[in-house]
Amino acid sequence: MSELCWTSMTELRRMIATKKVSPVEVVRAHLDRIAALDGKLKSYITVLADAALAAARAAEAAVTSGGTLGPLHGVPVGLKDLYCTKGVRTTGGSKILADWVPEEDATVVARLVGAGAIVLGKLNMHEFAYGPEGLNPHYGTPWNPWDAKTHRVCGGSSSGSGASVAAGICPGALGSDTGGSIRIPASLCGLSGIKPTYGRVSRAGVLPLAWSMDHVGPMCRSAADCALMLAPMAGYDPRDPTTSVLPVADYAAALTGQLKGLRVGILRSFFLEGAGPAQRAAVEAAAKALAGQGASMEDVDLKSINLAPAASHAVLAPEAYAYHEAWLKTRASEYGADVRERLRVGAFVTGAEYVKGQRLRTLLKNEVDAALAKLDVLLAPTTPIEATAVGQDEVRIGDQSLPVRASLIRFTRPFNLTGHPAASVPCGFTAEGLPMGLQIIGRPFDEATVLRVADAYQRLTDWHTRRPAATA
């Protein structure tokens, strides 16, 4: 298999711009690998081979003619299949939208393509993004590349994004995150991913799960690649009135490797104390590594954090129901059983309960803001568990047996409620060889610091450079 498929986006861009490699060669290498591996991985719903090769030839011509090259010129990307793509079906991982062809691109798709990226295809996902395991009864459940023998979940809902980037059949992908759907698959697949601040990246043209909790962001094999991919995506968009007019930082310039003087809070109760022993040890070791470079550490507790599950239920369930209401009345049988049931629950949340959930969000946001008034970032495990087998419903954490689904979203969804930026980077492997994630939470619109810490940690460790044995 071509080494090009394991080359970083940053390096691919450099090699293309300096004519060390042609975009056509890069795209062909990825398409060949998709053909070889994706029958089992099931990470793509639609592969755009012809369009990608045509775009690659145009990108090659631009290099040859000495034209201006965008920051992602000739670099392939994958799109979770809830991003609208003009003329290309956008399924949302569903049967209901199996043949839906949008008439325009989502803003972030247009911006990535405008920056020179080449779209390889549309990636598999939990149906309508409503599930943290990444299951899909319609297109097949993606296979976690870190276990060739047991079919394990990739985490969701951006499971195809997780599987494809981890298996080297896509160097970077778009995910979306309503309760952890970028960070959970990043954690379970050994990737780097960032959920930016709510309002930093446009949601226009992205199929919603819950409008007030949906976030758009990149999933790559390093924090540096996330910075490269996020830059052209971020910024105000008149098509999404929730986007901010605040200027976008220079994320690449923020990657200084410097940690001296950084003030770090470790989220201990609920988060670290609620994680499995391997995850707890990995995050403690990561904190120690950062402290060794001059960062100061202190424990932080969020008083109202136990309210997050109730608040999330009160807000997410009725918003999701509202979007799906008409289909639930006329096409209910076309949903997968788990998503249909989850959506119907939203019909029974009252208006007063929804407002109560929104008031709880204010409480939680104020507490995270207060913690970050004296600290630069917060650390927590991304998930309390590693990837479980497909079909496994319960998992043991300490002496407790807990539902897999609730466990997967436990540490991520608080920051969908508060809107703070949060990244996940690999911080170790379990004894079974499964990846674990470190979550880094920052101040609103301070993605630069989150990415700086993530990148500095990756300069100290090699977790993010490891490859799944079955696909190496």
Added chain:
Amino acid sequence: MEKLTVDALRTQAKAQGLELSDAELAALLPLVEAGRNGLAAIRDIPPETEPASQFRIF
């Protein structure tokens, strides 16, 4: 709080135009109940706390 029953759920579902079978309602009951109880147990929200949702006209 009054205990939720399948019949009560059926009435609420019908009022919203959802026709659900007894088996479907029975499967939903514990999920709806858990969500409702979780929210009902939270009583100490400071009165000055406004919802996070905003209405902006410019």
